[in-house]
Amino acid sequence: MSNTHVDLSKRHSEKPVFSSEKMAEVQGIISQYPEGKHKSAIIRILHIAEETFGGWLSIETMDYVAEVLNIEPIEVYEVATFYTMFNLEPTGKFVFEVCRTGPCMLVGSDQLIEHIESTLDIKVGETTKDGMFTLKTAECLGACGYGPMLQCGKKYHEHLTNEKVNELIAAYRSGELPK
Ligand code: FES
Secondary structure (H helix, E strand, O other): OOOOOOOOOOOOOOOOOOOHHHHHHHHHHHOOOOOOOHHHHHHHHHHHHHHHOOOOOOHHHHHHHHHHHOOOHHHHHHHHHHOOOOOOOOOOOEEEEEEOOHHHHHOOHHHHHHHHHHHHOOOOOOEOOOOOEEEEEEOOOOOHHHOOOEEEOOEEEOOOOHHHHHHHHHHHHHOOOOO
16 A cells, blocks of 8 residues: 655645644644544544645655644654555646556456556656646555546546546546536
8 A cells, every 4th residue: 555656855845834724623633532642633634734735745744744743754754655645746636546456457457557648648656747637556445346446536436448537537627527
Protein backbone atom coordinates (compact mmCIF):
# COMPACT_ATOMS: atom_id res chain seq x y z
CA MET A 1 0.00 0.00 0.00
CA SER A 2 2.97 2.34 0.32
CA ASN A 3 2.94 5.57 -1.63
CA THR A 4 5.46 5.03 -4.40
CA HIS A 5 4.91 8.31 -6.25
CA VAL A 6 6.81 10.65 -4.01
CA ASP A 7 8.72 13.75 -4.98
CA LEU A 8 9.73 15.36 -1.73
CA SER A 9 11.48 18.18 -3.58
CA LYS A 10 8.11 19.84 -4.20
CA ARG A 11 7.46 22.45 -1.51
CA HIS A 12 4.96 25.05 -0.42
CA SER A 13 6.59 28.48 -0.44
CA GLU A 14 4.78 29.63 2.69
CA LYS A 15 3.85 27.87 5.88
CA PRO A 16 0.33 26.48 5.56
CA VAL A 17 -1.96 27.60 8.40
CA PHE A 18 -5.61 26.63 8.98
CA SER A 19 -8.15 29.42 9.09
CA SER A 20 -9.81 29.88 12.48
CA GLU A 21 -12.93 28.03 11.22
CA LYS A 22 -10.88 25.14 9.91
CA MET A 23 -8.84 25.02 13.09
CA ALA A 24 -12.07 24.82 15.11
CA GLU A 25 -13.14 21.85 12.97
CA VAL A 26 -9.73 20.20 13.43
CA GLN A 27 -9.73 20.77 17.18
CA GLY A 28 -13.26 19.34 17.34
CA ILE A 29 -11.99 16.14 15.70
CA ILE A 30 -8.94 15.95 17.95
CA SER A 31 -11.11 16.38 21.04
CA GLN A 32 -13.01 13.19 20.13
CA TYR A 33 -9.93 11.19 21.08
CA PRO A 34 -8.84 10.54 24.67
CA GLU A 35 -6.06 12.56 26.24
CA GLY A 36 -2.72 11.20 25.03
CA LYS A 37 -4.31 9.51 21.99
CA HIS A 38 -4.64 12.59 19.79
CA LYS A 39 -2.34 11.07 17.24
CA SER A 40 -5.22 8.75 16.30
CA ALA A 41 -6.84 11.72 14.53
CA ILE A 42 -3.95 11.90 12.08
CA ILE A 43 -5.63 10.46 9.00
CA ARG A 44 -8.67 12.68 9.35
CA ILE A 45 -6.48 15.74 9.86
CA LEU A 46 -4.27 14.84 6.91
CA HIS A 47 -7.37 14.61 4.69
CA ILE A 48 -8.45 18.06 5.84
CA ALA A 49 -4.94 19.45 5.35
CA GLU A 50 -4.71 17.97 1.86
CA GLU A 51 -8.07 19.41 0.86
CA THR A 52 -7.27 22.80 2.43
CA PHE A 53 -3.76 23.27 1.06
CA GLY A 54 -4.11 22.56 -2.63
CA GLY A 55 -4.89 18.85 -2.83
CA TRP A 56 -1.50 17.56 -1.77
CA LEU A 57 0.72 17.23 1.29
CA SER A 58 3.98 19.14 1.12
CA ILE A 59 6.70 18.78 3.75
CA GLU A 60 5.50 22.11 5.14
CA THR A 61 1.93 20.82 5.42
CA MET A 62 3.04 17.60 7.10
CA ASP A 63 5.20 19.58 9.53
CA TYR A 64 2.22 21.79 10.30
CA VAL A 65 -0.01 18.77 10.93
CA ALA A 66 2.66 17.46 13.34
CA GLU A 67 2.61 20.81 15.12
CA VAL A 68 -1.20 20.77 15.38
CA LEU A 69 -1.19 17.22 16.74
CA ASN A 70 1.82 17.90 18.95
CA ILE A 71 3.75 14.94 17.57
CA GLU A 72 7.06 14.52 15.73
CA PRO A 73 7.11 15.28 11.98
CA ILE A 74 8.43 11.78 11.26
CA GLU A 75 5.20 10.34 12.70
CA VAL A 76 3.25 12.28 10.07
CA TYR A 77 5.65 11.39 7.23
CA GLU A 78 5.28 7.69 8.11
CA VAL A 79 1.51 7.80 7.70
CA ALA A 80 1.39 10.13 4.70
CA THR A 81 3.94 8.11 2.73
CA PHE A 82 2.34 4.77 3.58
CA TYR A 83 -1.13 5.38 2.13
CA THR A 84 -1.47 5.85 -1.63
CA MET A 85 -4.60 7.94 -1.06
CA PHE A 86 -2.43 10.89 -0.02
CA ASN A 87 -0.77 12.97 -2.71
CA LEU A 88 2.78 14.01 -1.93
CA GLU A 89 3.15 16.31 -4.89
CA PRO A 90 0.81 18.61 -6.80
CA THR A 91 -1.74 16.73 -8.88
CA GLY A 92 -4.03 17.38 -11.77
CA LYS A 93 -7.58 18.55 -11.20
CA PHE A 94 -8.76 14.94 -11.34
CA VAL A 95 -6.80 12.03 -9.90
CA PHE A 96 -7.55 8.61 -11.36
CA GLU A 97 -6.56 5.84 -8.97
CA VAL A 98 -6.80 2.50 -10.73
CA CYS A 99 -6.98 -0.59 -8.54
CA ARG A 100 -4.42 -3.15 -9.60
CA THR A 101 -4.84 -5.80 -6.91
CA GLY A 102 -5.51 -9.46 -7.89
CA PRO A 103 -9.27 -9.51 -8.56
CA CYS A 104 -9.11 -6.31 -10.63
CA MET A 105 -5.95 -7.49 -12.38
CA LEU A 106 -7.71 -10.71 -13.39
CA VAL A 107 -10.39 -8.75 -15.19
CA GLY A 108 -8.06 -6.37 -17.00
CA SER A 109 -6.76 -3.57 -14.79
CA ASP A 110 -3.31 -3.73 -16.41
CA GLN A 111 -4.77 -3.26 -19.88
CA LEU A 112 -6.96 -0.48 -18.55
CA ILE A 113 -3.93 1.31 -17.10
CA GLU A 114 -2.11 1.00 -20.44
CA HIS A 115 -5.15 2.40 -22.22
CA ILE A 116 -5.34 5.38 -19.88
CA GLU A 117 -1.61 5.97 -20.22
CA SER A 118 -1.78 6.03 -24.00
CA THR A 119 -5.01 8.07 -24.11
CA LEU A 120 -3.72 10.73 -21.73
CA ASP A 121 -0.12 10.45 -22.92
CA ILE A 122 1.22 10.05 -19.40
CA LYS A 123 2.64 7.24 -17.29
CA VAL A 124 1.46 6.16 -13.85
CA GLY A 125 2.47 8.88 -11.38
CA GLU A 126 2.35 11.65 -13.99
CA THR A 127 0.00 14.54 -14.70
CA THR A 128 -1.24 15.64 -18.11
CA LYS A 129 0.32 18.82 -19.50
CA ASP A 130 -3.00 20.65 -19.25
CA GLY A 131 -3.11 19.87 -15.51
CA MET A 132 -6.42 18.01 -15.81
CA PHE A 133 -5.53 14.41 -14.94
CA THR A 134 -3.09 12.54 -12.71
CA LEU A 135 -2.86 8.76 -13.00
CA LYS A 136 -2.07 6.63 -9.96
CA THR A 137 -2.49 3.00 -9.08
CA ALA A 138 -3.89 1.75 -5.80
CA GLU A 139 -4.26 -1.44 -3.86
CA CYS A 140 -7.71 -2.93 -3.31
CA LEU A 141 -10.33 -0.19 -3.09
CA GLY A 142 -13.02 -2.50 -1.76
CA ALA A 143 -14.98 -2.93 -5.00
CA CYS A 144 -13.45 -6.26 -5.99
CA GLY A 145 -16.60 -7.62 -7.65
CA TYR A 146 -16.90 -4.56 -9.88
CA GLY A 147 -13.50 -4.44 -11.55
CA PRO A 148 -11.73 -3.18 -13.34
CA MET A 149 -12.41 0.01 -11.49
CA LEU A 150 -10.95 3.37 -10.59
CA GLN A 151 -11.58 5.99 -7.98
CA CYS A 152 -11.65 9.69 -8.79
CA GLY A 153 -12.17 11.85 -5.73
CA LYS A 154 -15.14 10.38 -3.90
CA LYS A 155 -16.53 8.61 -6.97
CA TYR A 156 -16.04 4.99 -7.94
CA HIS A 157 -16.21 4.02 -11.62
CA GLU A 158 -16.71 0.30 -12.08
CA HIS A 159 -16.83 -2.46 -14.72
CA LEU A 160 -14.63 -0.25 -16.88
CA THR A 161 -13.79 -0.87 -20.51
CA ASN A 162 -11.65 1.24 -22.82
CA GLU A 163 -14.82 2.80 -24.24
CA LYS A 164 -16.17 3.64 -20.80
CA VAL A 165 -12.85 5.21 -19.82
CA ASN A 166 -12.91 7.33 -22.97
CA GLU A 167 -16.38 8.54 -22.04
CA LEU A 168 -15.25 9.17 -18.50
CA ILE A 169 -12.30 11.29 -19.60
CA ALA A 170 -14.50 13.27 -21.98
CA ALA A 171 -17.06 13.82 -19.22
CA TYR A 172 -14.48 15.05 -16.72
CA ARG A 173 -12.95 17.30 -19.35
CA SER A 174 -16.31 18.82 -20.22
CA GLY A 175 -17.10 19.44 -16.56
CA GLU A 176 -20.11 17.11 -16.65
CA LEU A 177 -19.26 14.87 -13.78
CA PRO A 178 -20.36 11.32 -14.58
CA LYS A 179 -23.16 9.81 -12.48
S1 FES B 1 -9.19 -5.87 -6.04
FE1 FES B 1 -9.79 -4.07 -7.04
S2 FES B 1 -11.24 -3.23 -5.69
FE2 FES B 1 -10.56 -4.99 -4.64
